[in-house]
Amino acid sequence: MWQWFFKLSSPKWFYTISGQLMPWLATLTTLLLGVGLVWGLAFTPPDYQMGENYRIAYIHVPSAAIAMGCYYMMACMAAAFLIWRIKMADMIAKACAPVGMTFTALALFTGSVWGIPTWGTWWIWDARLTSTLIMLFLFIGVMALRSAYDSEAAGAKATAVLTLVGVVNVPIITYSVKWWNTLHQGASSLSLSNTAANPPQIWVPAFFVGFGLLGFYLIAIILRTRNEILMRERRTEWVDEILSASKSKGQGLS
Amino acid sequence: MLTVNNLYCERDERVLFQNLDFSVAEGEAWQIQGSNGSGKTTLLRILCGLNDEFTGEILWRGIEQRKARQDFNREVFYLGHAPAINKALTAKENLSWYCASRGLTNTDQIKTVLNSFNLYGYEDMPCYLMSAGQQRRVSLARMLLSQAMLWMLDEPFTALDKQGVLELEVLLSEHAKTGGSIILTTHHNLQMDYPLQSIDLDALAGLVAA
Amino acid sequence: MSIIKATLRRELLIAFRSPGDIINPLMFFVIAVSLFPLGVGADQAFLSEIAPGVVWVTALLAVMLSMDSLFRADYEDGSLEQLLLSPQPLYFIILAKVSSHWLVSGLPLVILAPVFASMLALPEGGMFPLVAGLLIGTPILTLLGAVGMALTVGLSRSGLLLSVLILPLYIPVLVFGTGIVNSALNSIDISGLLALLGAMLVLALCLAPLAIIAALRISVSL
Numbered sequence: 001m002w003q004w005f006f007k008l009s010s011p012k013w014f015y016t017i018s019g020q021l022m023p024w025l026a027t028l029t030t031l032l033l034g035v036g037l038v039w040g041l042a043f044t045p046p047d048y049q050m051g052e053n054y055r056i057a058y059i060h061v062p063s064a065a066i067a068m069g070c071y072y073m074m075a076c077m078a079a080a081f082l083i084w085r086i087k088m089a090d091m092i093a094k095a096c097a098p099v100g101m102t103f104t105a106l107a108l109f110t111g112s113v114w115g116i117p118t119w120g121t122w123w124i125w126d127a128r129l130t131s132t133l134i135m136l137f138l139f140i141g142v143m144a145l146r147s148a149y150d151s152e153a154a155g156a157k158a159t160a161v162l163t164l165v166g167v168v169n170v171p172i173i174t175y176s177v178k179w180w181n182t183l184h185q186g187a188s189s190l191s192l193s194n195t196a197a198n199p200p201q202i203w204v205p206a207f208f209v210g211f212g213l214l215g216f217y218l219i220a221i222i223l224r225t226r227n228e229i230l231m232r233e234r235r236t237e238w239v240d241e242i243l244s245a246s247k248s249k250g251q252g253l254s
Numbered sequence: 255m256l257t258v259n260n261l262y263c264e265r266d267e268r269v270l271f272q273n274l275d276f277s278v279a280e281g282e283a284w285q286i287q288g289s290n291g292s293g294k295t296t297l298l299r300i301l302c303g304l305n306d307e308f309t310g311e312i313l314w315r316g317i318e319q320r321k322a323r324q325d326f327n328r329e330v331f332y333l334g335h336a337p338a339i340n341k342a343l344t345a346k347e348n349l350s351w352y353c354a355s356r357g358l359t360n361t362d363q364i365k366t367v368l369n370s371f372n373l374y375g376y377e378d379m380p381c382y383l384m385s386a387g388q389q390r391r392v393s394l395a396r397m398l399l400s401q402a403m404l405w406m407l408d409e410p411f412t413a414l415d416k417q418g419v420l421e422l423e424v425l426l427s428e429h430a431k432t433g434g435s436i437i438l439t440t441h442h443n444l445q446m447d448y449p450l451q452s453i454d455l456d457a458l459a460g461l462v463a464a
Numbered sequence: 465m466s467i468i469k470a471t472l473r474r475e476l477l478i479a480f481r482s483p484g485d486i487i488n489p490l491m492f493f494v495i496a497v498s499l500f501p502l503g504v505g506a507d508q509a510f511l512s513e514i515a516p517g518v519v520w521v522t523a524l525l526a527v528m529l530s531m532d533s534l535f536r537a538d539y540e541d542g543s544l545e546q547l548l549l550s551p552q553p554l555y556f557i558i559l560a561k562v563s564s565h566w567l568v569s570g571l572p573l574v575i576l577a578p579v580f581a582s583m584l585a586l587p588e589g590g591m592f593p594l595v596a597g598l599l600i601g602t603p604i605l606t607l608l609g610a611v612g613m614a615l616t617v618g619l620s621r622s623g624l625l626l627s628v629l630i631l632p633l634y635i636p637v638l639v640f641g642t643g644i645v646n647s648a649l650n651s652i653d654i655s656g657l658l659a660l661l662g663a664m665l666v667l668a669l670c671l672a673p674l675a676i677i678a679a680l681r682i683s684v685s686l
Contacts, residue, residue: 082678137632144628148619149686153307157682158615162629165611165675169633172664176636183643304545305685328551336542340474342481347474354470355550355557380481396546 009086011229012238018222025222029215036208044201056114062210064107064132066217068170070100071135074142075167078160090156091232093163094146095224099217101139107132127181131174138166152232255280255435256301256404261310263296270296271458274310278404283426283436283448288455294439295335295408297455301437302332302406328357331402333410337393341382345373345392348381352396367395372418386413394422405429407438467552468560475564478537486568489530493573496522497580508585515584516594516645520601523573524634527602528627530569531609534561535617535680544617544684548677558673558680562610563603570602586645593648597641600661607672608633614679618686636664 040058047054077093080086111129112122123129145162149155233239261274270293278284286294299305301312303319303326312319314326339348349364368377371391381389390413397405405426411419419442426436427448444450479486500518501511538544547557577598578591586594612630616622644657 134632134635137628141629141632144625145615148616148622148625151686154618154682154686158679161611161675161678161682162615165608165672166633168667168671169636172636173632176639180639180643183646299685302549304548304681306681307685324551327549330549332545332549334542334545336540336545338542338546340478340537340541340543342478343474347477351470351474352546354467355547355552357467357552359466 009084009088011088011091011233012236014088015226015229018226022219022222025215025219029212029219031212032208032215033212036205036210036212040205040209044205047202053114053117056110058206058209059213060107060110060114061206062213063103063110064128065210066213067100067103067107067132067135070096070103070217071138071163071170072167074100075163078163078167081156082160082164087232090160091228092221092225093160094156094228095221097139097143097146097159099220099224101136101143102220103217104132104136104139108136125181127178130181131177134173134177135170138170142166255315256437257311257313257316258301259311259313261297261300261308261312263293263300263308265293265296265307269459271455274453274458276453278435278437280403280433280435281430283430283446283450284438285444285450285452286437286439286455287452288459292455292459294455297453298332298406298408298437298439299334302330303327304332329403331397331400331405333393333397333405333407335408335412337389338396339381339389339392342380344378344380345384345395346377348392349395349399353399356400358399358401363399364395367398368392370398371395371421387415387418390414391418398425403433404435404437407436407440409440410438411440411442465556467550468556471557471560472564475561476568479533479564479568485530485533486572489526489569490572490576492529493522493526493576494580496525497584501584512585512587515581515586516590516642518584519577519581519586519594520598520638520641520645523577523598523602524605524631524638526573527570527605528609528630528634530565531606531613531626532623533569534565534610534613535683536613539617539683544680548681548684554677555673558610558676559669562607562673562676565610566603566606570606574598574602587649589651590645590649593644593654596654596658597644597661600658600665601637601641604637604661604665604668605634607668611672611675611679614676614683616683617680618683637661640664 036058041055044055046052074093074096077089077096080089081093108129111132115124115129116122142159142163146155146159149158230239230242234243256278258274258276262272263270274297276284286297288294296305300308303323306320314322314329317325319326339345343351345368346364349368350361353359353361353364365377368374371394373388373391373395376384376388381392384392394410397407410422414422423444423446426438427446430436430448497518500514504510504514535544538547548554550557574595578595581591581594608630609626612626612633615629616626619625640657640661644654644661647657648654
């Protein structure tokens with residue numbers, strides 16, 4: 001267990017393993033996304049209530065879930081960095097912020113696009129949209145703080161503290177926004193995520209797209225982390241070898 | 255008392271020091287030497303626990319400094335570049351909070367110590383009315399109040415007049431003679447009747463291995 | 465403990481010797497609240513409807529703007545270094561510092577709030593819930609703001625960054641604070657909501673000082 005932990009915290013090990021894993025992950029992601037999207041967008045029957053509009057939920061629901069999960073992942077990495085001083089954890093946390101922010105933005109965008117035909121307006125203060133918007137603010141805050149520090153090391157620690165403060169708040173924020181929404185009775189009863197009662201031909205493709213997006217998310221995180229590793233370890237011998245090898249081949253990094 | 259093993263620190267692609275080993279025993283006075291930007295302040299801040307961007311080991315009485323923080327803080331006094339004096343408060347108010355923060359309740363001492371630093375009559379004057387040298391003396395007064403064994407002083411002679419410099423030199427050698435220890439940085443030519451040991455940071459610097 | 469007493473004494477002395485730090489956030493609150501009727505019109509019915517939200521949002525912004533005086537001076541004059549090197553439990557020193565800051569910045573807001581709420585035509589029944597909510601809620605805002613301030617005090621241009629960091633974290637307090645007033649006006653029992661806000665305060669009291677200490681260590685190491 002500890003040995004595994006120790007290995008994982010070594011940038012070189014992460015770089016090697018993730019490099020080997022990448023083709024498999026990429027293939028799997030492409031398959032999942034391809035099958036899921038074609039099936040979901042072209043072959044499943046329209047919803048009796050929302051017609052064709054609901055199909056955007058295939059993107060919206062997973063990206064919202066991934067965005068939320070990304071924050072928690074970032075918080076775990078922040079904790080690992082602060083407690084055990086694992087530099088690798090900070091590199092992953094650093095990769096999480098922009099990726100999570102993009103997924104949050106994607107969830108907001110798809111939610112708005114869905115809102116135009118459904119609610120007649122692209123934005124309503126619905127509990128889910130509102131908490132997603134706040135999530136976006138949290139990601140922006142984390143990124144803003146990191147970039148405000150000149151010192152990489154201090155910025156990393158400060159960001160980790162902020163992330164942990166944020167993660168304690170996330171459930172409270174979500175709960176408060178839900179409660180606020182019931183108090184004001186603003187939103188319509190239609191929601192993109194009430195898919196529980198749907199037949200299998202609707203949720204099976206959702207399953208494919210969901211895992212496909214998850215794969216895409218992991219790829220994005222891994223690629224960003226690998227770049228970060230090369231940046232920070234640029235003075236080590238093994239990175240030097242990789243760089244000179246890729247230069248002599250005259251192509252990008254594998 | 256304070257043992258440093260294999261200390262390494264880099265900043266902006268530059269090694270400030272590496273393989274730094276030394277040990278400060280009771281009754282020893284150490285001077286950290288080096289040119290501007292050689293990392294004297296950084297080293298002192300690492301030693302006192304304000305900076306943790308280093309690798310290596312710092313032991314306080316055999317225990318890792320981070321784990322012995324409370325004991326360490328009780329026995330170590332740090333004087334930085336900044337005076338650590340709130341200008342809205344008087345000398346006495348500044349020092350009485352300082353005593354409380356060190357867990358010392360005996361505040362009668364404050365007046366005596368201020369007198370010994372030639373600040374008689376200035377106890378109740380707000381610090382913004384004082385000159386830089388006088389403010390420096392208030393900072394230095396903390397050194398005696400702290401009851402610390404090890405004094406870490408970063409440029410303690412700054413802003414002091416000739417008389418003040420002499421007095422401080424006497425204070426330092428008295429502290430060492432009575433079993434206390436000192437680590438200091440200074441560009442001032444020390445005239446102390448006490449043996450000084452030194453760490454030369456210029457010799458330990460280098461470029462980060464490519 | 466004597467360190468708590470000494471810290472409270474020191475902070476209050478400093479605050480009363482430089483009263484601008486206390487008065488300016490209050491003036492901000494007063495002026496900002498007065499802007500609303502000018503902006504949205506003086507219709508009493510409409511004003512009374514937005515009164516809880518307006519008072520809470522402005523109070524929240526005033527607390528945030530007051531944060532700058534919490535660690536700034538101590539950071540600049542080096543007192544923060546000495547504080548972090550204190551052998552006394554930092555948790556209590558920080559708690560005393562933040563408490564005294566609330567006493568001079570948060571408490572006056574709570575006391576002033578009813579005056580401005582009644583200028584905004586908040587019905588009688590909303591007064592107690594507003595004040596009770598602010599009394600429990602503003603310490604949470606101060607504690608969270610102190611975390612943000614501790615994270616940014618070492619940065620040169622940190623004013624707007626602070627708001628980006630902590631305003632999202634203020635949302636639950638705002639939601640429940642205004643919710644308490646609105647619930648009371650709709651004759652819903654508010655004891656549960658007050659308890660909830662109280663629980664948030666306890667959580668903040670326990671955890672925020674730890675985050676503040678960690679953040680100050682980072683800021684001082686810059």
